[in-house]
Amino acid sequence: MDLIKLSLAQIAPEPGLLDYNLEKHLKYIDEAKQAGSKLIIFPELSLTGYFLKDAVYDVAINIKNSCKNKENSKNIENTGLNFKTFNNYNYIIDSLLDKSEEIVIIAGFVESDEDYNFYNSTFCLSGGNILHVHRKVYLPTYGMFEEMRYFKQGKEFGVFNILGVNSTILTCEDAWHLSSSYIAVNKGAKLIIINSASPARGxxxxxxxxxxxxxxxxxxxxxxxxxxxxxIYVNRVGFEDGIGFSGGSCVFSPDGKKDYSLEYLDEGLLNIEINLDFLKNERFKTPILRDENLDITLKEIKSIIDYR
Amino acid sequence: MISQHLPVIDSINFKNIHKLLINFIKEEVKRTGVNKIVLGLSGGIDSAVSCYLAVSALGSDNVAAILMPYKASSSKSLEDAMLVVKNLNINHYIIDITAQIDVYFDKIGSNKSYYNNNSEYNKSNFNFEDKSKESNYELKLRMGNKMARERMSILYDRSHILNSLVLGTSNKSELLLGYGTIYGDMASALNPIGDIYKTQIYQLAKHLGVPESLINKAPSADLWQDQSDEKELGFTYKLADEIMFLLVDKMYKPEVVISMGYDEDIVHKVYNKIKKSQFKRRQPLIAKVSQRTINIDFRYLRDWI
Known part of the structure; x- marks a missing residue:
């Protein structure tokens, strides 16, 4: 049996209140650990809130400055600069890095880089290190959304190893572009983690x-x-300026069925177990991925781009 | 042609809508550090629906209703408002606004000498006698607006005394048509029903258990005797709501809505009302002088903390 215990943390972050949100993360992390989970997933921008507007500027974190990050701290020492003074919110990443010694943590935050660009990012922390950062690629800027106004686009759909399983993180709108999951699974992802801040509407x-x-x-x-x-879909709840996020975080298994879910519109923690044997079985019975022809896709896409 | 119509709030989708509206009141009120609301209860269906939602969200101890009749208000309105108060077991205050309204209009507002002494009116050869004869409606409208603002003023004063937020009671239909008084009944801290059309308010009311006597009467602002929203607007809410659903929610152009079989005159009438009342739904304009101007490029959530 190839089982992974994990937790979906459907929380309502308060916009701009990072300390409050961190406390909430720590509380949920402790509960997930007690339930025996090895991985906990929080929603998009879980540490900062979603409709930040100009407050994007105030809540950004440059994770490279985090001194507790073992690998990065070496680099920082080499430069001889004390990056910690650059940002006040390093302690947030540091305290989550501490927690990641015992459980893998995926959470959303506003990232700033050395060139002062801002990203709608999600980190995966494991064993006291930053394992992966996904910068949201598709930034909705229509209707009620204005992400492109503030954020820079990410450049890739990275696949990385969580607890021995190749995984990818797609953030909300990323998943609406079917090319994102196409790329990720062809790069080997078996776990597609989708964190979101989706408003309930219609x-x-x-x-x-x-x-x-x-x-x-x-x-x-x-x-x-x-x-x-x-x-694995983890959506937030709570309200920002009258807009309510729908929650309903859930897990769909490779047969397309919803296995587990949380309530709509309320906070909650879901501790579950997924069985990779079941995934192997599905991939054997219906080998769509095996038969996928990347050469045709590449040729077609190239011709589309050339034609344009 | 595409067949699309305003969705009905039925027993199936009601559960989710109800939960969203309750959580909205709960969470947006709690965030301000206050846990109580106050609202004006007119005896009409909109304020009743807001009131039922508020009680579901915060409990009857945390909701206070203010009943503010004018001498011309129908007695049925007060009876119906009291029915809501009784059913929900909430605190209520009855504050008759006749005295202050009449003082203003008898002594100041509609007084002939006021107009005669006013140089602007003299310049334009304004004749109050003619004016009042030709346009009784004009005075009614002014009085209606004044009453709405008087009630707002009382609600905000009460909200201070009761350490409460003012809950809005304007539905999407009247907000879009501009069928409300700016800084009057349109003013509130938060409004649970502002994205719900009047047609849907009736459906919501049934599921919430609002008494039948409130549901089964013609919609009226009750600003003067026998006033009727629909007579005044020149179309029914049912028709206007279908049209507005297509114009606003579906973002179809008026000519598309007309091509779907709706009356051309009414579509244009509704569309123009929406456009002309945009100012009522927005904050006052601010002349931009600096690099960073409130509501233009000083951009934060209202829930900014």
Whole structure:
């Protein structure tokens, strides 16, 4: 049996209150650890809140400055500079790095880089190190969303190893572009972790879900089924200026079925177990990924780009 | 042509909508450090729905209703408001606004000498006698607006005494049509029903258990006797809501809505009302002088902490 115990932390961050949000993270991390989980996943921008507008500037963290990060601290020592003075929020990353000795932590934050660009980022901390940072690639800037106004686009859909399993992190809108999960699974991802801050919207007759929730769950099922992967969706709850985030965090297994889920609109922690034997079985029975022809895709995409 | 209509709030989607609205009140109120709300209860369906939602969210101890009749208000309105108070077991205060409204209009506002002494009116050869004859409606409108602002003023004063926030009671239909008084009934700290059309308010009311006598009467601002929203607007809410759903929620252009079979005149009338009342839904304009101007490029959430 190839099992992974993990936790989905569906929280309501307060916009701009990083200390408050950190406390909430620590509380959920402790609960997840007690439940025996090896991995805990928080929503998009879980440490900062979502509709930050100009406050993006105030809450950004340059993780390279975090001195507790074992690998980075070596580099910082080499430069002879004390980067810690550059940013007040390093202690937040540091205290989560401490916690990551016992449990892998995925959480969202506003990242700033050495060139003072800002990103809607998600880190994965493990064993006291920063294992991976995903910078959101597709930044929605339409309707109520204005991410491109503040954030720079990420450049890739990285695949990295969590607890022996190749995984990827897609942040909210990233997942709406089916190319993102296509790239990730072809790079070897078996666990597709989607963290989001999705507002509840749209009333439909005879439907007990908001329209936005219905579309999300259909998408997650498609990704899980056709890419034969586990899809772990962690969405936030709470309100920002009257906009309510829908929650309903859930896990879709490679047969496209929803295995576990949290309530809509309320905070909650879901401790679950996923079985990779089940994924192997699905991939054997329906070898869509094996048959995927990247050469055709590449040729077609190249011709599209050339034609344009 | 595409067939699309305003979705009904039914027993299936009600559960989610109810939870969202309750969480909205709970969380947005709590965030301010206050845990109570105060609202004006008119005896109409909108304020009743807001009140039922507030009690579900915060409990009856944390909701206070202010009933503010004017002498011309229908007695049925007060009875219906009291029915809500009784059913929900909430604190209530009855404050009659007749005295201050009448003092203003008898002595100051509609007084002939006021107009005659006012140089602006003299310049334009304003004749109050003619004016009042030709336009009784004008005076009614002014009085209605004054009453709405008087009630707002009382609500905000009470909210201070009761350490409460003012809960809004304007629905999406009247907000879009501009069928409300700016800085009057449109003023509030937070509004749970501002994204719900009047047609849907009736459906929501049924699921919330609002008494039938409030649901089964013609919508009226009750600013004067026998006032009717729909008579005044020139179309029914049912029709306007269908049109506004297509214009606003679906973002279809008026010509597309007309092509879907809606009456051309009414579509244009509704569309123009929405455009002309935009000012009521926004903060006052500020002349930009500096590098960073409030609401222009000084941009933070209202929930900014």
């Amino acid at each position: 009333i439909e007759e005879g439907n007990d879900k908001f329209s936005s929730v219905k579309m999300w769950e259909e998408l997650l099922s498609v990704i899980a089924f056709y890419y034969k992967s586990y899809v």
